[in-house]
Amino acid sequence: MLMNEEIFREYDIRGVVDKDFDSGFANILGKAFAVYLKSRSTKPPFKVSVGQDARLSSNKLSESLCSGLAESGVEVLRLGLITSPMCYYSTFESPLSGAIMITGSHNPPEYNGFKICFETSTLFGDEIQKIKSIINTGEYLQTTPKQMKDYDIFTPYLNRFGSDISLSSHPKIIVDCGNGCSGVIVRKLFNKMGIQCEILFEEPDGRFPNHHPDPTVEKNMGELKKRVLETNAMAGIGFDGDADRIGALDHLGRQLYGDELMVIFARSVLQQFPGTTIIGDVKCSDRLYNDISKRGGVPVMYKTGHSLIKNKMKETDSKFSGEMSGHVFFADRNYGYDDAVYAGARLVEILARTGKTIPQLLEGLPKAFSTPEIRIDTTEVKKRSVVSALRKEFGGGAYKVNLIDGVRISFDDGFALVRASNTQPVLVSRFEAATEERLKEIRRLIEGAIKKYL
Numbered sequence: 001m002l003m004n005e006e007i008f009r010e011y012d013i014r015g016v017v018d019k020d021f022d023s024g025f026a027n028i029l030g031k032a033f034a035v036y037l038k039s040r041s042t043k044p045p046f047k048v049s050v051g052q053d054a055r056l057s058s059n060k061l062s063e064s065l066c067s068g069l070a071e072s073g074v075e076v077l078r079l080g081l082i083t084s085p086m087c088y089y090s091t092f093e094s095p096l097s098g099a100i101m102i103t104g105s106h107n108p109p110e111y112n113g114f115k116i117c118f119e120t121s122t123l124f125g126d127e128i129q130k131i132k133s134i135i136n137t138g139e140y141l142q143t144t145p146k147q148m149k150d151y152d153i154f155t156p157y158l159n160r161f162g163s164d165i166s167l168s169s170h171p172k173i174i175v176d177c178g179n180g181c182s183g184v185i186v187r188k189l190f191n192k193m194g195i196q197c198e199i200l201f202e203e204p205d206g207r208f209p210n211h212h213p214d215p216t217v218e219k220n221m222g223e224l225k226k227r228v229l230e231t232n233a234m235a236g237i238g239f240d241g242d243a244d245r246i247g248a249l250d251h252l253g254r255q256l257y258g259d260e261l262m263v264i265f266a267r268s269v270l271q272q273f274p275g276t277t278i279i280g281d282v283k284c285s286d287r288l289y290n291d292i293s294k295r296g297g298v299p300v301m302y303k304t305g306h307s308l309i310k311n312k313m314k315e316t317d318s319k320f321s322g323e324m325s326g327h328v329f330f331a332d333r334n335y336g337y338d339d340a341v342y343a344g345a346r347l348v349e350i351l352a353r354t355g356k357t358i359p360q361l362l363e364g365l366p367k368a369f370s371t372p373e374i375r376i377d378t379t380e381v382k383k384r385s386v387v388s389a390l391r392k393e394f395g396g397g398a399y400k401v402n403l404i405d406g407v408r409i410s411f412d413d414g415f416a417l418v419r420a421s422n423t424q425p426v427l428v429s430r431f432e433a434a435t436e437e438r439l440k441e442i443r444r445l446i447e448g449a450i451k452k453y454l
Helices: 023-040 058-071 083-094 126-137 154-161 186-193 216-233 259-270 287-292 306-316 340-354 380-394 436-453
Strands: 013-016 046-052 074-081 096-103 113-119 148-150 175-176 197-200 235-239 246-249 277-282 296-300 319-320 329-332 375-376 400-402 407-411 414-420 426-435
Touching: 013 083, 023 046, 023 058, 023 074, 023 096, 023 126, 023 296, 046 058, 046 083, 058 074, 058 113, 058 148, 058 175, 074 235, 074 436, 083 096, 083 113, 083 154, 083 340, 096 277, 113 126, 126 186, 154 186, 154 259, 175 216, 186 197, 186 426, 197 216, 197 414, 216 235, 216 246, 246 259, 259 287, 259 319, 277 287, 277 306, 287 296, 296 306, 296 380, 306 319, 306 329, 306 426, 329 340, 380 414, 414 436, 426 436
Parallel strands: 046 074, 046 096, 074 148, 175 197, 175 235, 277 296, 277 319
Antiparallel strands: 013 113, 096 113, 235 246, 319 329, 375 426, 400 407, 407 414, 414 426
16 A cells, blocks of 8 residues: 555645555545544444546546445445536435545646545544544454445436526526536536536546646636637636636636636625625635625635635535635535536526626726736645745734735735645745735735745
8 A cells, every 4th residue: 555644635635646645545545434434423334425537547546445445334335427516415415424536626637536525524634634543553344345336426416406597598608627527517417407508628538638627727718718709608617627616707708716706606695695604715805805795794714625614604604605716615505515517507697697797797896906826836845834934924913914824914905825735735825906016016025035935
């Protein structure tokens, strides 16, 4: 078994296959999860669903993981090639002890990993570390093996959500699946909803031959932008590798930041649920939080991480929340997990209902000069040491600093954020200001400090 302990991250297990972990690890992970289930539940026998994305390593990892679970007395429902949200949905569709999705998400093709649920909640933080501890102990259940069987999650998923969207018109939409696993469901779901769209790169292909499957990076949306402009479409919608993150373009081909997309969704949800709490992560603009307050919502700034946001939503009874990275979570008409294909349908519904373009839906949002997420490749150790050094430099009282996740420094006319990625050996920064010149000043100040510690 190959296991680099760095793969146990804040809200999933992820690394480079055959460098950080191998199929032998997947087998042991299944056995360790069975021990974990026994430690948390008094209701055996256990039943766990397992899904996988389109990566070339996913089949082998799935076979090994399922074997480890079954050998430890866990009944396994093999969901096959699906999206991460469909795997999450399986835990709501019928009572399960948990679920595991094999996916490298938006990482390069050589990566893969495991998103793990206990019952309907995604594991994060200390709970993931408990699984690592079980593996390090090496003590697994000795019991009668259980069966593995294929399970059709497509039919209940389509029946549950296919009639959720009601369209008053049919705006032209272009969708880019990026050869990720959204291609297995988006045409079926959108057809059932009555959404008319053209789909690019629909065929799942773990090599990602057309572009990297991250729709929040502008260069990955080039072909989508081209088709939006060529066809006079109302919007372009892109999905990441496992379809839990969404990116969007307006009718002019301009890419929306994740928090701008959140503004559109938040305004719509607040019309139905006045006063609801809406959570954003530390990378989101002050403009988002101010707009939520202005419209009667309760804005909450919280840590980055899909598992963390979902848990916070349950605590606050939030009807909608999201992240700058394109994870958005609807708890009205849905279950509070991040489903990018469903979110895309909700965007189309808003466009159809209002008859407005995306810029018109953002009217009233103050103009600001912002950067997208800026990523600096480094090491797992270095990304943490840089953030620690910046906390000391800027947290002494001279600046207004939020340390909930990295370092967020607020100025009267803007903000700067530097944090360590939870999924990659990367430092993530973002900057915003009222003027372009001020944006440059803030960037020079913070990036100069970063360079000292890299």
